[in-house]
Amino acid sequence: KLRNLPHRNRYTFDHILGTGRKLREAVDLAKRVARSEADVLLVGETGTGKELFAHAIHNESPRADGPFVRLNCAAIPRELAESELFGYEPGSFSGADRKGRIGKFEQAHGGTIFLDEIGELPLDIQAKLLRVLQEREVERLGGAGPRYVDFRLVAATNVDLKELVEAGRFRADLYFRLNRLLVYLPPLRDHPEDIPLYVDHFLETHFPFEGTGKRRVAREALEALQRYPWPGNVRELQNVVERAAWNAAGPVIEVRDLPVQLLTADLPEVPETDPPLLRQAVEEAEKRLIRRVLEITGGNKRRACELLGIHRATLYQKLARYGLG
Ligand SMILES: Nc1ncnc2c1ncn2[C@@H]1O[C@H](COP(=O)(O)OP(=O)(O)OP(=O)(O)O)[C@@H](O)[C@H]1O
Ligand SMILES: [Mg+2]
Structure with missing residues (x-):
């Protein structure tokens, strides 16, 4: 069995954490899909777990002992896409391997093919892919004819394929074929209640109870984590x-250990001044940051100074100047 391990981690549904309603819906649907033979499209923003789901579906499927073959469509040069997917016969083009080569579909025989970032597939290959999905046959470049292949497709995209169709960059017929069974992975901002769970999980798996003891996150820091919209999910x-855990001096992660964009993300943009007056813009930003930090510390000026990394006298000066005292 272990010989058949085609990827680093055998991710299963047990590795997909979270209790948010939308996430559970995605997991439940993916589990039902897994046990079937249906091709499936995973749709979700970057970092929402598409790779994780693809592995989990394979490992929960009747094909779990077969190969799991992955291809990132964004990472292959245009002119190689066809031979990567479908393979080629000996001598089919100059510079090709003498012996010919089997493509990803044939490699996936008896298992699952995972086509990541499917929106990046060149248009002419999309037409061939559609035919392969319908016929369950592939034809190698320069080939003698189609061969039957037993695969299940899991495709993934972080862009809206419908928009690509409208822009003429994705074939409508392939879009409808893939869209038949779609699993939508919600962005993290749609299940923020899971943030504490993920934080604990990452601290436990990467920073086990060594030396300083179990790491935990101060309440203020956790609040900042829950307020941030997480575009990278x-x-x-x-x-x-992980970065904050390394930054932290002790076992407790504080607000000061977090990257500054987390504290300022939901503040309104500093208005563009005309003509651009750097000093005014900087003061505006400084004022907002001080106000935010005072909110976080519940008005505690000593803690605010620690977080801002400034002296008490400087803080009082600034409070007076900005009328925040
Ligand atoms: N629900 C979850 N539970 C636990 N870990 C998760 C979950 N979702 C994502 N992760 C973790 O987040 C990281 C990113 O996940 P993954 O690589 O699957 O995202 P992706 O959707 O493929 O992103 P991209 O579009 O950028 O390729 C991985 O380390 C993964 O293990
Ligand atoms: Mg991915």
């Missing part, structure tokens, strides 16, 4: 938590 959260 769970992956971004994981990066921030």
